[in-house]
Structure formats: structure tokens, C-alpha cells
Amino acid sequence: MSAQAVPTPSSYEHLLDVHDLVMEFPVKGGGIFRKVIGKVQAVSGVTMYLDAGETLGVVGESGCGKSTTGRAILQLHKPTSGSVTLRGKELTTMSNEDLRGVRRNLQIVFQDPYASLNPKMPVNDIIGEALKIHGLWEKDGLDRVGDLLKLVGLSPEHGNRYPHEFSGGQRQRIGIARALALEPEVLILDEPVSALDVSVQAGVVNLLEDLQDTLGLAYFFIAHDLSVIRHISDRIAVMYLGKVVETGTRDAVYNEPKHPYTVALLSAAPEADPNSERSRQRIMLTGDVPSPLNPPSGCRFRTRCWKAQDICAAEEPPPIDHGGGHLVACHFPVTDISKETASAALHAARGFSSGDPREGRQEALRRVESVESALDIAKGPVGGGGG
Ligand SMILES: Nc1ncnc2c1ncn2[C@@H]1O[C@H](COP(=O)(O)OP(=O)(O)OP(=O)(O)O)[C@@H](O)[C@H]1O
Ligand code: SF4
Ligand SMILES: [Mg+2]
Numbered sequence: 358m359s360a361q362a363v364p365t366p367s368s369y370e371h372l373l374d375v376h377d378l379v380m381e382f383p384v385k386g387g388g389i390f391r392k393v394i395g396k397v398q399a400v401s402g403v404t405m406y407l408d409a410g411e412t413l414g415v416v417g418e419s420g421c422g423k424s425t426t427g428r429a430i431l432q433l434h435k436p437t438s439g440s441v442t443l444r445g446k447e448l449t450t451m452s453n454e455d456l457r458g459v460r461r462n463l464q465i466v467f468q469d470p471y472a473s474l475n476p477k478m479p480v481n482d483i484i485g486e487a488l489k490i491h492g493l494w495e496k497d498g499l500d501r502v503g504d505l506l507k508l509v510g511l512s513p514e515h516g517n518r519y520p521h522e523f524s525g526g527q528r529q530r531i532g533i534a535r536a537l538a539l540e541p542e543v544l545i546l547d548e549p550v551s552a553l554d555v556s557v558q559a560g561v562v563n564l565l566e567d568l569q570d571t572l573g574l575a576y577f578f579i580a581h582d583l584s585v586i587r588h589i590s591d592r593i594a595v596m597y598l599g600k601v602v603e604t605g606t607r608d609a610v611y612n613e614p615k616h617p618y619t620v621a622l623l624s625a626a627p628e629a630d631p632n633s634e635r636s637r638q639r640i641m642l643t644g645d646v647p648s649p650l651n652p653p654s655g656c657r658f659r660t661r662c663w664k665a666q667d668i669c670a671a672e673e674p675p676p677i678d679h680g681g682g683h684l685v686a687c688h689f690p691v692t693d694i695s696k697e698t699a700s701a702a703l704h705a706a707r708g709f710s711s712g713d714p715r716e717g718r719q720e721a722l723r724r725v726e727s728v729e730s731a732l733d734i735a736k737g738p739v740g741g742g743g744g
Contacts, residue, residue: 379437380425382396383396395651400426408575410569410573413592415593421599423547446459491539499516524557592682600657647660664697669688
């Protein structure tokens with residue numbers, strides 16, 4: 358299917374709709390008046406949606422704005438601008454009282470289960486607290502908490518213990534039980550397994566999948582582990598420096614990535630098959646992630662992109678639909694991954710040859726040549742436009 362421009366939605370049709378969300382944090386200087394001297398552009402015009410019962414995986418490097426997006430959806434950060442609707446109700450303009458009601462339907466599970474559970478409260482109180490705050494605690498409240506503990510694979514007897522008496526995986530199960538107490542439709546899961554040992558991660562991921570099947574939950578699943586994201590997501594949104602650069606079904610994003618950043622990110626993910634893993638060509642991006650205080654003009658990825666052209670600095674690429682809702686914000690989307698991997702390797706080697714004074718020119722040229730021969734590609738100009 359040919360690429361199409363994406364129309365701006367005039368109505369909201371999904372369970373959760375996020376449209377053009379902007380979240381900026383003021384940076385204050387020293388002195389008595391502590392004047393605002395800049396702003397961190399943490400989230401810059403994010404548009405995404407979540408349907409009932411599905412999982413949207415949100416992935417990207419540290420600092421790209423994943424958690425801020427999740428918190429701004431929940432209105433834990435008041436967005437600078439943009440719209441967040443849940444079942445068609447606008448949250449950004451809601452009073453705090455109305456938001457309390459909405460939060461029954463929209464709950465969050467944090468990365469660090471220990472920091473997010475009050476160490477001085479027994480588990481029954483931690484889970485029961487949400488019911489009490491919302492006026493839902495009745496005489497069978499403790500039974501309800503016991504049921505929630507069973508739902509997450511613990512037993513009602515665990516309710517009298519304190520958080521420090523549990524393992525990391527068990528503590529995360531308590532965090533999930535607390536989030537489920539109010540019977541929400543949407544869970545924002547902010548790196549829910551990243552702090553856990555690899556051996557217990559699978560148990561918590563399986564639990565989340567079972568709960569989704571049983572309760573029809575929708576997950577906004579933030580992670581930087583690409584294998585977890587691939588396993589659990591129906592659709593994926595890839596973020597870079599406060600923007601969504603690519604979004605689509607899991608298979609579209611993993612099998613046919615089109616944004617250069619996604620291609621680079623996926624090239625770094627280990628393969629389960631040892632043969633594929635041995636032959637995996639990794640793209641090493643050159644340069645640091647720019648500061649969100651002063652992001653690059655046009656495409657924010659252009660300072661690290663091997664395909665960048667003049668237009669990339671001049672014009673921000675709009676998201677274009679490459680078919681089936683596979684949206685890519687790039688002037689020159691990737692069509693041939695192995696060719697791009699070779700181009701990126703050459704770009705990195707050439708950047709290296711001119712960038713590191715400790716390396717002699719001969720050594721740098723040798724590296725360029727070895728990359729060229731290893732990748733078996735023709736010498737000459739690479740990485741140009743249309744590709
Ligand atoms: N309260 C805040 N005040 C100022 N800057 C903030 C605040 N919260 C986040 N930021 C900045 O916003 C940017 C996005 O941060 P965020 O925590 O959303 O990233 P992330 O993608 O979740 O990263 P990680 O993978 O490390 O959790 C970062 O530059 C961060 O320093
Ligand atoms: S080709 Fe241009 S628009 Fe596309 S990611 Fe690279 S710099 Fe950005
Ligand atoms: Mg985060």
C-alpha cells in the first residue's frame with residue numbers, strides 16, 4: 358500500500374486517546390527570583406491511542422519521555438497542552454474531584470515495587486486503602502483484599518505481612534493487586550519488570566497476560582527491554598527525544614521497521630536463535646542523545662542519523678501511514694534493512710575516522726575498508742536520500 362498522510366482526528370473513537378500531548382518542565386536559574394531560564398521539552402506532541410483489551414508497548418532510550426507521557430496521561434503531571442480522553446471524556450480540563458473518579462478506571466504500576474509500597478503498612482491496608490479512599494470499603498473489605506491477593510498469585514494470609522517480608526516479584530504482585538482494587542479498564546505499567554531478576558520477570562509478565570485475558574484490561578506498557586515488549590505488545594510506539602517516531606502493530610514494527618532509529622534500536626536486540634545472533638549486524642549510533650532543553654530543529658534524530666539530508670534539519674517529518682496504521686515520521690524511511698545496516702556502519706566508521714584524534718588516519722581508513730569488505734557492499738557515496 359502506498360504511504361498516506363495521517364488526518365488529524367476530529368473525533369475520539371478509542372478507549373484512551375492521546376492527541377498532540379506536550380509536557381514541558383521549567384528550568385529555573387539561581388538568585389533570589391529564580392527566573393525561568395529554559396524548559397525541558399520532555400514530551401513534544403505525542404499522539405497515540407489504546408483500545409480495550411490491548412497492549413501498547415512504549416519503547417525508547419532512557420530520557421525519551423516514556424514515563425512523563427504515562428504520568429501526563431494520568432494527569433499526575435498537568436500537561437502543557439494537548440488532549441487526553443478516556444471513553445471520550447477530556448481529562449486535561451477536569452477538576453481534581455472529577456479526576457479522582459476517572460482514576461478508578463486508570464491506574465498505574467511503578468517500576469520499583471519497594472519504593473511504591475508504604476513500608477509501614479501491612480499489605481491488607483496497602484491494598485484496602487484505595488477502596489477506602491473511594492468509599493468502596495464495606496464489611497467484606499478484607500475478603501475483597503484476599504480475593505485480589507489470590508488473583509495475583511499470593512494468598513490471603515500474606516495480607517498481614519509488611520512489604521519487606523516479600524521478594525521483589527511478590528512485591529510487584531502486591532503493586533498489581535493494589536492497582537486492580539478499583540477494577541480499572543486501563544493500567545499504565547511503567548517498567549513493571551525492569552527492577553526484577555530475569556528469573557522472576559517471566560512470572561510477572563505471564564501474570565499480566567493472564568489478568569488481561571480474564572479481566573479484559575488494556576495496558577500502556579512502558580519498557581526498554583525489546584524482548585519483553587515484543588512478547589507482550591499488540592502494537593508498539595517507538596519514542597525518541599519526546600516524540601513518537603514510529604508506531605504500528607508488533608509485527609509491522611519488528612519485521613518491517615521503517616524509521617532509522619527503530620532499525621538501529623532493533624539491531625541492538627539479541628536474537629533467541631544462536632545462528633541469527635552470530636550473524637546479527639548491530640548499528641552503532643554515533644553522537645550523544647541531544648539535550649531536551651534544546652532539541653535539534655526539524656527531525657530530532659537527525660544529529661545521529663546516517664540518512665540525514667538538508668530537509669531533515671529544515672522540516673519536521675510528519676507521521677505518514679505506510680498501511681494498516683503503520684505510522685513513520687521520517688523524510689526517507691527505510692526500505693532495505695541490510696543496505697541501511699551497511700550504510701550506518703560505514704557512516705559510523707567514517708565519523709570515527711574524522712572524529713577521534715587518538716587514531717591515526719591509516720588506522721581509521723583501515724577500519725572503513727574492513728567495514729566495507731565485511732559488509733560486501735560497493736564503495737562510494739552511501740546513505741543518500743530516497744532510500
Ligand atoms: N519533574 C521533572 N522536572 C524536570 N525534568 C523532568 C521531570 N521529569 C522528567 N524530566 C525530564 O524529562 C525527560 C523525559 O524523562 P522521562 O522520565 O519521561 O524519560 P523515560 O523515557 O521514562 O526514561 P527512563 O527510561 O530512564 O525511565 C528527561 O530529560 C527528564 O530528565
Ligand atoms: S532520514 Fe531525516 S527525517 Fe528520517 S530519521 Fe533520518 S534525519 Fe530524521
Ligand atoms: Mg521512565
